[in-house]
Amino acid sequence: MKARNPEAAPVPENLLAEYRFAEPIYVTSPSLVPLDEYTKLLEKIWEGRRLANNGPFHRELERRLGERLDAEHLSLFCNGTIALLVALQALRIDGGEVITTPFTFPATAHVLYWNNVRPVFCDIDPVSFNMDPDRIEELIGPETKAILPVHVYGTPCDVDRIQAIAERHGLAVVYDAAHAFGVRYRGKSLVTHGDLSVLSFHATKLFTTAEGGALIAKSGAQKQRIDFLKNFGIADEETVIGPGINGKMNELQAAYGLLQLDTVDEEIANRRKVAETYREELAELAGIQMTSDVPDVEHNYAYFPILVDADLYGRTRNELYDCLKAFNVHARKYFYPLCSSYPTYASLPSARPANLPVAGRVADQVLCLPIFGSLGTDAVRTVSAIVRELARTG
C-alpha cells in the first residue's frame, strides 16, 4: 500500500498534551503470576532437582490443561512453532502441498517450508479474516496433503465446511490455534476440531508460559507418537523410533503455566471489558471497522483488530499507526505483510496478489489495538479518544 507521509499530517500539539501516555502502552502485556506463589513452586523444583523431561509439573499441567480445554490427549511443547512442525511430522506430511492462509504469523507458512511442503495460499473471508472455505476446493490438486487453517485472533474458522471439504478429498486438517486458547464454539472446545490443533503459550498470548505451546491429538496412540517425536524419537533408553526433535517444555515453564491457569478466566473477563469499551467508544466512527462477537462462540478477546478505511477515516492505517506511536500507544499491524509476500514464497503461483484480494486489502487496513487484562477502562477510553480525534473526516 502507499503509506502517506505522516509528516504531512502532524499530530496537533494540543492533542498530544491532552492524551499522550507517560508510559508506553503496548499491544499486549503478559499476565504475570504472583511471584510469591511461583517462588514456592520453584522451591519444590529445587527440592526435587527435576528440571525437564516430563517432570511432575509438566504432567500436572498436561492433565489440568486437558481438563480446561476438553482435550484428553494434549502434549506440551517448548513453543507453538515446534508443535506445528511436529504436527505435520506426526501425520507424515513431509512433502507435497498444504493449503493455508497468507494472513497469519510467519510460523504457519515456515513450518511447511521446514517440512519440505509447498504452501498454497488461500484467500480469506472479509469478516472473520479466516481462510475462505469457498476458495479452498479450487486449490486442491494431486499434491495436496492437508489444510492448515488458522483461527485468526481466536475467531473460529468454518470448521464444519473445512471438515467436509477435507473428508471429500481425503485430506488432513491441522489447525493453527495459536490465538484460540479457551475459545468454545457451539459449546465445544475449539481445539478439538480437525486432526490436530496447535496452541502457542508465547509471552504475547492470552495464556502464557513465557515460551511454550501444546499439540492436541485425537487419540492416545497419536499422543504417544507426538511425545516420542518431541523427545528426539526416544521411546526408551535403547530405542529411538524415528527422527524426532527437541520440543519439550521444561518444569519452570510448566509451573508458571499451572499458576496462569488459576487466573486465565479472570484475564478473559477483563479483556472482554476492554473489547466492550472499545466497541462503545469507537461505534459509528466513520472508516473504522471493528469485529463483533459471533453467535455460539465463547470468545477469548485475545486481540482487538480494527480495519482503517483511509477514504472514510481520513488517514491510512500506516498514518494512524505512526500517530498512535506519538501518543506512546504501540498498536501492531498483525498481519502485515502477508506471508505470501515474503521473498521465500512470493514466486509461488498461489502467492500472486491477484489471487488474494481480500487478504491484501485486510493486511493493508488492519491494526490491532492494545488489549490485555490489566489495561484499565480509562486507558481504553483514552486510546479510543485518540483514534476519534485523529479522524480527518469532512
Ligand SMILES: Cc1ncc(COP(=O)(O)O)c(C=O)c1O
Ligand atoms: C498464528 C500463529 N501461529 C504460530 C505462532 C508461533 O507460536 P510460538 O511463538 O509459540 O512459536 C504464533 C505466534 O507466536 C502465531 O500467532
